[in-house]
Amino acid sequence: MTSEEVFFKWMPEYSVNIKTIDDQHLELVKILNRLFIAVSKREGDKAIAGILDALTSYTKTHFALEERLMREAKYKDIVPHMEEHRKLIAQLDELCNKHLLEDKPIYFEMLSFLKTWLKEHIQGVDTKYSAALQQSGFSVARWEKEASAEFALMSESKRWWEVWKAA
Ligand SMILES: [Fe+2]
Incomplete structure (x- = not known):
């Protein structure tokens, strides 16, 4: 990906100061950038559907984690x-179904909607929970250790994603 093609540039101020969460957010940004390239280069329905699928499943796993x-930290x-x-997942599912079932093109408006939403x-809310957790003395480091199996699974699932990365 050349610099002028970067659709969503990751900035240090997007950090929520929790490494695993930052890594996952960065991964979502990368998938959006890949989708942008696919749409710009008119890579075709199959490629776009695959990336949309990657985006949806990675988003779901990330949200679940x-x-x-938040649940384990008893975040209020x-x-x-x-x-x-939940709302974003519903919108993503709707977007995928529209594209796959009705064979509608993916519009740039959708990409900018997703970019704005994520940013x-x-x-907004991610920074709030991370600040609250840190203030309450919840050990994020220990949690990251306990959830390491899930994190490993998420990097595993990135393997199939590599196929789409090579733009
Ligand atoms: Fe969130």
Whole structure:
């Protein structure tokens, strides 16, 4: 990917100060960038459907882990946060179904919607829970150790994603 093709550039201020969560957010940014390239280069329905699939399943796994973290840390605002996740998943599913079933093209508006959503979600509600967890003295490091099996599975699942990366 050349520099002028970067659609969503990761900035240090997107960090929530939890390494595993930052890594997963960065992965989502990479998938969006890959989708942008596929759409720009008109790579065809099969390639785009595959990337959309990667985006949806990675997002679901990431949300599930984030929710587990918030639950285990007894974070007080978990309910509205989960609601934001649920809505986005519903929108992503709808987007995928439209594309796959009705064979509609993926529009650039969808890409900018996803970019804005992710940026605002990370800098808004994700930053809030990470700050609250750190203030409450919850050991994120210990949690990361306990959830290491799930993290390993997530990097495993990145293998099939490598196929799509080579733009
Ligand atoms: Fe979140």
